[in-house]
Amino acid sequence: MSQIYVTRRYRFCAAHRLHTDLLSPEENWAAFGKCNNANGHGHNYVVLVTIRAGATENSNHLSSLDQLVTDTIIERFDHQDLNSDPAFSALTTTGENLVKVIWDILKPLLPAESLHKVGVIETRDNYFEYTGAI
Numbered sequence: 229m230s231q232i233y234v235t236r237r238y239r240f241c242a243a244h245r246l247h248t249d250l251l252s253p254e255e256n257w258a259a260f261g262k263c264n265n266a267n268g269h270g271h272n273y274v275v276l277v278t279i280r281a282g283a284t285e286n287s288n289h290l291s292s293l294d295q296l297v298t299d300t301i302i303e304r305f306d307h308q309d310l311n312s313d314p315a316f317s318a319l320t321t322t323g324e325n326l327v328k329v330i331w332d333i334l335k336p337l338l339p340a341e342s343l344h345k346v347g348v349i350e351t352r353d354n355y356f357e358y359t360g361a362i
């Protein structure tokens with residue numbers, strides 16, 4: 229049995245600061261270095277959403293995906309401070325956590341078994357991906 233996957237690419241720009249109130253200022257600096265600086269910094273995030281292509285797959289299906297991601301991910305995070313988003317009230321805004329937050333937003337809004345993988349490119353050299361709980 230073969231399975232085709234389709235990946236769509238999306239982009240948003242956002243600020244963040246790697247910081248946790250569970251650690252002292254010194255421990256935060258030791259853990260996150262300059263990413264802990266109080267003024268934050270920004271990234272041009274790339275989000276890669278991979279879905280399983282099925283019998284009903286067509287370009288209209290991808291338009292629906294585009295609309296869904298735009299409404300729930302891009303509109304929510306673009307030109308925002310990720311640390312201020314409720315999803316991160318108890319989470320550090322690492323790429324690891326961001327990719328899982330995006331998965332958790334999209335998963336219940338897509339047909340069952342449709343979502344295969346979410347990837348987040350944070351910097352030239354940092355890429356995170358998540359395929360759901362094992």
Ligand code: NI
Nearest residue numbers: 244263269271
């Ligand atoms: Ni950063």
